[in-house]
Amino acid sequence: MTRTHHRPRIAICGMAIESSTFSPHRSGWEAFTLLRGNELVRRYPFLRDGAPLRREAEWVGILRAGALPGGAVPADVYETIRTEIGLALEAQGPFDGVLLDIHGAMAVLGYTDAEADLARAVRTAVGPGCLVSASMDLHGNVSRELAEIVDLIACHRMSPHEDDDEARERAATTLLHRIDGAGRPRKAWVPIPVLLPGEKTSTRLEPAQGIYEDVARVGALDGVLDASVWVGYAWADEPRCRATVVVMGDDDALISREAERLARRYWDARDEFEFVTPAGTYEECLAAVLASDARPFVLSDSGDNPMAGGAGDVTWTLARLLAEPVFAVPAEAGGRSAIYASLPDPEAARAVADAGVGSVVEVTAGARVDDGPHGPVTLRGVVEHVRTDDPLAGKVCVVAAGGLKVVLTERRRPYHLESDFTAIGLDPRGTDVVIVKIGTLETELYDMAEDWMLMLTPGGVDQDLLRLRHTSLGGPVHPFDDDEAFGEGPDLTPTLL
Template identity: 50%
Template sequence: MSRPLRVAIGGVHIESSTFSPHLSTAGDFEVTRGDALLARYGWLSPAEPWAADVEWVPLVHARALPGGAVTPETYDAWHAEILDGLAAAGPLDGILLDIHGAMSVVGRDDAEGGLVTAIRSLVGPEPFVSAAMDLHGNVSHALFDGCDLLTCYRTAPHVDVWETRERAARNLVDALRRGRRPHKALVHVPILLPGEMTSTRLDPAKALYARVPEIEARDGVIDVAIWIGFAWADEPRCSGAVVATGTDAAATAAAARELGRHFWEARDDFTFVAPTGTMDECLDEALVAVKDPARRPFFISDSGDNPGAGGADDVTFALERMLTRPEIADGSVRAVYASLVDPDAVARVADLPPGSPVSVRVGGRIDPREPGPLPIEGVLEAVADDPDGGRCVSLRVGGLSVFVTSRRMQYRELASYRRLGVEAGTVDLVVVKIGYLEPELFEAAGDWLLALTPGGVDQDLRRLPYERLLRPVFPLDRDFAADLTVVAR
């Protein structure tokens, strides 16, 4: 009887803005190993039939909320642990990399490409490597060369994360059972757009990703995937990409070529997922809109400091603009600001009895953009422990609840608001550090706007100081012919 297939699993998963002054360290990551790592994957417990006779070998997996670039010592420790685990694992048939694709490490250009290159140097050319990625990741030539199979999410907001990981694992196991290394093809598409212009809720991204199942179903094709790329890192690898894998070389190359061409031809049709404006313009409209019950609660995305894309989570610009509005200050408009990370401010007030007066400066300690730390004179409204944000407080100023957290977090789930005593559906206005509204907020919103605020993930890419991107790239450059050459292996 032949031995079962042996497949190792591991990776480091973070999206990193090189324009954010925040640095991601080990304390920002959730790390799983051993049985806890394997327990993350639904196809293993109980095992799906296709996975049942595979021996899954856990390495290490580290995952963090998007942030600034990862410090070298943080990354190097997990890089070494992954390699040490592979060296100790014995013979392996395959490796599943559970990664993001937009991790930046201080002083390095291509963290994921460097990781797979090191893995290949250790294990040699024989084991098959499959990568499951975020569609906001990047596919460098090094990553493409080192992997046999690559796939990514097909929805934004991402509601198919676990489906994608399972697809990457199943494609790997199927290829190993066939006993033939897949053909693969890459097309770099010189487009770099923020995720808020490429949501699959709307065309053209909706229509573009809708082509994937049809192309994937063709004879000789295993998988096709579209990467939007990551707009908030100044690295040569950042751009759109299409990768196809298959059992037939010609069909695989044709699939990548066709989908890459469709991506490029749609470039002028991408628009923001919601109406946009400056923070003041968005507040002007919101304060009129909340008079209409059908438009409440009205959401404004403080998008430039969105921690879900790598923002520092402490730029106070949007909050400062809210505090100037008399309707909010006098309580005639009930509003929420979610949130600012400031563990020192939380520590100063969290042990006071609820209802206590507070005088504290919040935010502006990581990202120095104006106006910097803001003085808050108000009342301690609530204290809660949040699994993402740690100890959190709500400070009440007139009609405004200001959420302050001990750890960076994104207020994307309604339960996080409830922990601080706020039912988001009952307030007039919610300003949240986010880009496109995640599903729960989208369903709750009566209406919403995307504020083009300053920060490390500024939606107006023209305001970012790019120096190292491969140019030309749309939309920073417009009058050029795209090189859509297919790289086939």
């Protein structure tokens, strides 16, 4: 059911996670933070007390389940959340609109298009007359079914994501404007058979920079309500995984023309996308570090990036670092200083924490979840720091093995901020090389690094996509297929929804 009056009621709900189907990790209940009611509403800066948008509607927090990227979600976890959202929407309705907060790359065991399934459940609960606006990550996937079920859809326009709150605010504002009387817009939807990692589509450089500037220009045209380009999610093997354009508005000819033009521009640039920074093998990156005076020199251990869906406990890179003579002795003895962040292992982290600061420890750690590239490592060294109350990682220990300081955690945790390091007694700015499980550096790391490279390492989010062996993309997709597979080129004619 829906209701109409001068101050609309809008529900907020969703389930947001980026899930690699190539990782053995499973994102169970422990991975998710559940927000309901006013706690959910206040999550969004543009809906906090005193914000103009807050006063324009009655915002009702239903349920949002959010998690760090990881592996696929067990079906029972997803279905329980989906059921609660549907029942709460029915019980607390009627609503004029729904702000559906999703990522677009959630993999659920037994499903091939989890976000479309969730959107269908929301639609069933609120009825056909309620407007549903989906806010998404640009690394999500937009199947035709998802685009048909929701009324409005939009994504970020920056990578790294410095505009995530702005994108959600845009989706909420557009929803309010259409509730006021204009109703559902038309959508020109174009899937593009290109699937690239986010590290090749950073808006810090061309061609993505120019493409997303064009997206903003199209979105501001008279007759266009909004425009979005999704890169897609490269580390899932599902038919929906590919780039997509959606342009919304009330002028069919205009939105079709602009959607096709954006899709053509993306397709034509497919071979121009390059890694956001120089990339190389472990050996190439180490050689560059040793030849450089840059400090800190940051290396992305990209294949096991937990913020892209990696298990986080792959030991392939750490095993090599522990065997490097240059890190075997401290800097004051002629070696190089390094930080490795991080390696999750609950049992090892608890054992080191119990041993305490100053203790000499020897533990076997890592590869408890993803042991494909390399098995557990033996970590020998002196405990330099212990923290027992990290809100994400639980127990966190720093073990110094010569000049290499290894961050050992009880749970998976990203290290993106300088304070992440200083909180455990580390000085990244004063360290020769900082190795982080990440892809594109987040803004603070990027600003801190005097130089950096992307290591092409193995794992569930391997940047070398051909090593992952996708089999279920449902047709030719670049770069998995050569240009001959596309004949004279793909059909980029928009479908009007």
